[in-house]
Amino acid sequence: MFSQFDFDVIQRSLPFLWQGMLFSLGLTLLAMVGGIVLGTVLALMRLSPYKIISMPAGGYVNLLRATPLILVIFWFYFLLPILMKKITGNPYATGLGPFYSALITFTLFEAAYYCEIIRAGIQSVPRGQVGAAYALGLTYPQAMAQVVLPQAFRNMIPILLTQSIILFQDTSLVYVVGLTDFMGAAAKTAQRDGRLVEMYLFAALVYFMLCFGASYVVKRLQARYNVGRI
Amino acid sequence: MKRIASLVAALIAGVTFTGASVAQDGGTLKKIRDTGVVKIGNRDASIPFSYLDDKQQPVGYGVDICLKVVDAIKANLKMPNLKVEFVPVTSQTRIPVLTGGNIDLECGSTTNSVERQKQVAFAPTYFVTGTKIIVKKDAGIKGYDDLKGKAVVFTQGTTNERAMKAYNDEKKLGINFIPAKDHAESFLAVETGRAVAFPMDDIILYGLKANARNPDDFLVVGEFLSDDPYGIMMRRDDTEFKKLVDGVVAGLYKSGEINKIYAKWFQSKIPPKGVNLGFAMSDALKEAIKNPNDTGVGPCGRMKC
Amino acid sequence: MDFSVFLQPAFSGGGVYLDWIYSGIKWTLLVSILAWIIAFSVGSVLGVLRTTPLAWLRVPATIYVEVFRNVPLLVQMFIWYFVLPELVPKDFGKWLKTGLPMPEFTNAVLCLGFYTASRVAEQVRSGIQSIPRGQTAAALAMGLTLPQVYRHVLLPMGYRIIIPPLTSEFLNIFKNSSIALTIGVLELTAQARQISEYTFKTFEAFTLATVVYIIITLTVVFIMRRLEARVRVPGYIGMQGK
Numbered sequence: 001m002f003s004q005f006d007f008d009v010i011q012r013s014l015p016f017l018w019q020g021m022l023f024s025l026g027l028t029l030l031a032m033v034g035g036i037v038l039g040t041v042l043a044l045m046r047l048s049p050y051k052i053i054s055m056p057a058g059g060y061v062n063l064l065r066a067t068p069l070i071l072v073i074f075w076f077y078f079l080l081p082i083l084m085k086k087i088t089g090n091p092y093a094t095g096l097g098p099f100y101s102a103l104i105t106f107t108l109f110e111a112a113y114y115c116e117i118i119r120a121g122i123q124s125v126p127r128g129q130v131g132a133a134y135a136l137g138l139t140y141p142q143a144m145a146q147v148v149l150p151q152a153f154r155n156m157i158p159i160l161l162t163q164s165i166i167l168f169q170d171t172s173l174v175y176v177v178g179l180t181d182f183m184g185a186a187a188k189t190a191q192r193d194g195r196l197v198e199m200y201l202f203a204a205l206v207y208f209m210l211c212f213g214a215s216y217v218v219k220r221l222q223a224r225y226n227v228g229r230i
Numbered sequence: 231m232k233r234i235a236s237l238v239a240a241l242i243a244g245v246t247f248t249g250a251s252v253a254q255d256g257g258t259l260k261k262i263r264d265t266g267v268v269k270i271g272n273r274d275a276s277i278p279f280s281y282l283d284d285k286q287q288p289v290g291y292g293v294d295i296c297l298k299v300v301d302a303i304k305a306n307l308k309m310p311n312l313k314v315e316f317v318p319v320t321s322q323t324r325i326p327v328l329t330g331g332n333i334d335l336e337c338g339s340t341t342n343s344v345e346r347q348k349q350v351a352f353a354p355t356y357f358v359t360g361t362k363i364i365v366k367k368d369a370g371i372k373g374y375d376d377l378k379g380k381a382v383v384f385t386q387g388t389t390n391e392r393a394m395k396a397y398n399d400e401k402k403l404g405i406n407f408i409p410a411k412d413h414a415e416s417f418l419a420v421e422t423g424r425a426v427a428f429p430m431d432d433i434i435l436y437g438l439k440a441n442a443r444n445p446d447d448f449l450v451v452g453e454f455l456s457d458d459p460y461g462i463m464m465r466r467d468d469t470e471f472k473k474l475v476d477g478v479v480a481g482l483y484k485s486g487e488i489n490k491i492y493a494k495w496f497q498s499k500i501p502p503k504g505v506n507l508g509f510a511m512s513d514a515l516k517e518a519i520k521n522p523n524d525t526g527v528g529p530c531g532r533m534k535c
Numbered sequence: 536m537d538f539s540v541f542l543q544p545a546f547s548g549g550g551v552y553l554d555w556i557y558s559g560i561k562w563t564l565l566v567s568i569l570a571w572i573i574a575f576s577v578g579s580v581l582g583v584l585r586t587t588p589l590a591w592l593r594v595p596a597t598i599y600v601e602v603f604r605n606v607p608l609l610v611q612m613f614i615w616y617f618v619l620p621e622l623v624p625k626d627f628g629k630w631l632k633t634g635l636p637m638p639e640f641t642n643a644v645l646c647l648g649f650y651t652a653s654r655v656a657e658q659v660r661s662g663i664q665s666i667p668r669g670q671t672a673a674a675l676a677m678g679l680t681l682p683q684v685y686r687h688v689l690l691p692m693g694y695r696i697i698i699p700p701l702t703s704e705f706l707n708i709f710k711n712s713s714i715a716l717t718i719g720v721l722e723l724t725a726q727a728r729q730i731s732e733y734t735f736k737t738f739e740a741f742t743l744a745t746v747v748y749i750i751i752t753l754t755v756v757f758i759m760r761r762l763e764a765r766v767r768v769p770g771y772i773g774m775q776g777k
Contacts (some may be wrong), residue, residue: 016286030269066706066752067745071724075745077323078737081330096442097269097332098317143704169607176717178320178412183609185286188274191414192282192502194421196617204610211605322732345738381633387732395547408719410641422621424632 006195007161010202013189020185021206027102027181028168034107035161035167039114044144057115064112070176076105077177103173110167117163121156122148131150158222165214169207182206232241258464258471263307270296271319271463272335273328275414277437278495279357279460280338284502291495292337295356295479296462299335302478319386320412325349328463329336335475336463339434341389342526345381351468352461353475354483354522358514360454361390361429364417364439367449369426374452375401383408383416383425393456393531394429413438420448431458433509440505456531461524480522488519540736541743552730558745559726566643566712566722569674569703571647574655581652582659603653608646608714616647616718643715651708656698662693695766702759706752723747729751 010017045057064072080101096104125148133143153160172183180188183203190199239240262268272288273280279292297314304312317333324336342352363382371380374397384391387448398405408425410416414519417438419425428435439448464475482488489511494500496509502506528535541553548554559771584596603611616639620628666689674684694701716725727744731737 066749068710070713078326172607172609
């Protein structure tokens with residue numbers, strides 16, 4: 001039945017696929033920014049000498065890192081609205097729509113992974129730097145913001161970007177709750193027209209080119225930074 | 231140990247935080263007025279109730295009726311520029327997405343059941359169907375008992391899944407069940423030979439068959455395994471909104487406009503391929519139109535248990 | 536919250552809903568462990584190939600790693616399950632779909648195994664490459680052949696160094712096994728979803744599943760820490776700054 005393949009189906013559905021791609025890319029970029037910001041906060045909390053601050057952050061990170069992403073997507077997609085109602089008292093706090101629901105999910109999930117990268121990055125900055133900053137009269141927030149974090153981020157950029165490529169691949173999992181990201185668009189077209197072979201191969205090719213291209217850029221970047229550091 | 235302790239702490243925090251019961255919703259109309267948007271849950275492949283046409287836009291019998299409801303909301307709120315947003319849902323996600331507030335109406339192919347009424351409310355029945363199976367013509371399946379030991383695909387979260395499983399348990403058929411995400415995927419499992427049968431509401435099966443590449447390869451067989459009255463789904467305990475929706479549906483029935491909408495989707499050419507399902511209105515639906523009601527099926531899958 | 540729901544009789548198949556969870560755990564573990572066997576063996580071979588001085592061995596291994604790493608697992612799952620049977624000769628395709636025992640399960644194991652192999656390969660490669668070159672040179676100078684160098688010098692050291700990253704790769708396979716639900720394997724996440732659907736006790740079902748995932752993760756981490764401590768090369772791992 002699939003003896004003759006029909007690759008026209010791809011061309012016919014390009015606008016729909018493009019919309020899906022915008023969903024995937026938008027979700028990736030925003031979740032990356034949100035994840036890195038939240039991840040930084042979590043990392044600073046985990047490095048705090050006060051247990052009351054470090055423990056909740058550690059618990060959060062370990063909890064999310066031990067749970068499969070699909071289960072986390074289910075948690076947030078089905079139960080976040082109930083939680084939001086409870087917190088805000090507004091029964092429709094999450095008339096948020098699928099994009100923002102997914103954005104919150106991925107931001108909160110990826111933050112746990114970014115946190116561990118950032119924590120390692122902060123720890124890689126020699127202690128002497130913090131001491132020197134204090135000696136110069138900087139406060140803790142100043143030392144962090146002006147001395148430690150800029151150096152840490154410079155070292156971490158390649159790993160953070162690699163994690164973001166994984167995040168981009170992970171966004172395809174919103175398929176499980178029926179949303180129309182790039183994979184969702186491909187699957188919906190594939191199933192409606194009975195063209196699974198063509199559409200799934202096309203989806204694989206597109207993901208491969210984007211991720212391979214992005215990893216190549218990251219590698220080049222890494223090489224340059226390494227030279228700079230030596 | 232520290233790690234375990236922090237995990238436990240986070241868990242407990244999570245439990246006490248989310249453990250609340252579902253807050254009683256009130257005022258879908260108020261929400262729509264505040265946000266200026268009506269959100270409608272649509273399906274990918276519930277032909278001809280709610281599915282994607284050749285431009286990937288949601289269309290169908292249920293979608294048309296929901297758009298009538300939107301007109302009434304516009305008039306009620308005096309907001310002619312109210313926006314309509316479609317949110318894709320599946321059989322699995324439709325109820326939690328609705329109760330969670332991400333959609334206000336679901337106009338697909340949702341069976342009104344007593345069990346679901348504990349979670350959501352239904353407008354008066356707008357279609358009456360029941361579970362049958364679709365099989366390949368050359369598979370030699372004449373009825374349910376021929377499925378013994380065979381692979382059967384089902385769409386997760388449907389009443390048909392329950393009806394088929396109950397029958398399998400009762401008759402000890404030893405069916406090998408394969409779950410799928412939505413009707414199109416289930417149908418493809420039959421088309422590609424992965425499963426021999428797909429239990430679903432007969433009308434949906436006719437819709438899928440008509441739009442298949444080779445419609446003549448398929449047969450819809452069997453007696454009804456369950457009764458499935460469809461209704462628009464909305465949140466529970468919102469009397470004001472339910473009254474409005476019920477009123478619109480009953481109005482369509484009274485004015486006879488429903489016949490036009492019915493003819494458009496069941497007795498004319500429909501997108502994407504321009505086939506005509508040629509499905510005459512059943513007596514059960516005529517009865518439901520004469521006496522609009524939102525009675526659901528009982529736990530046994532039948533109107534009378 | 537009402538966790539007694541798990542003791543209620545299940546809709547189908549006799550038993551109670553807790554039995555569905557048990558069955559989910561069983562499939563999750565089966566998929567993970569079998570896929571890990573593939574990932575570990577194929578990944579080790581690929582990782583070794585990537586470190587050999589021979590380009591005709593290195594290049595195919597590199598291509599494999601790049602292809603499998605840069606396509607989302609979900610897409611790979613669909614290609615194994617939906618696409619492959621249509622691309623092979625018709626009879627074989629038909630066998631893949633109906634003749635193969637438990638096609639969903641088998642596909643999930645193969646897909647996860649070959650996907651994770653690309654990640655294991657990278658770990659094995661970096662483990663081998665972290666061993667000072669002098670050791671290879673010394674071994675070759677002592678008259679060992681290249682295969683013997685791998686067998687007696689590089690691999691025993693390399694594997695010990697990469698126990699922590701391999702542990703996290705195993706945990707990844709274990710978590711990624713939930714993606715098997717997209718092709719119909721009723722593993723733990725799918726069972727939790729199914730229970731929530733039948734009982735509307737979404738919160739309880741997801742909580743139980745999450746707790747099970749955490750318990751298994753902690754168990755694996757605990758066992759691997761013990762193993763790591765036992766096989767540690769004195770003075771070596773400390774040198775890595777760990």
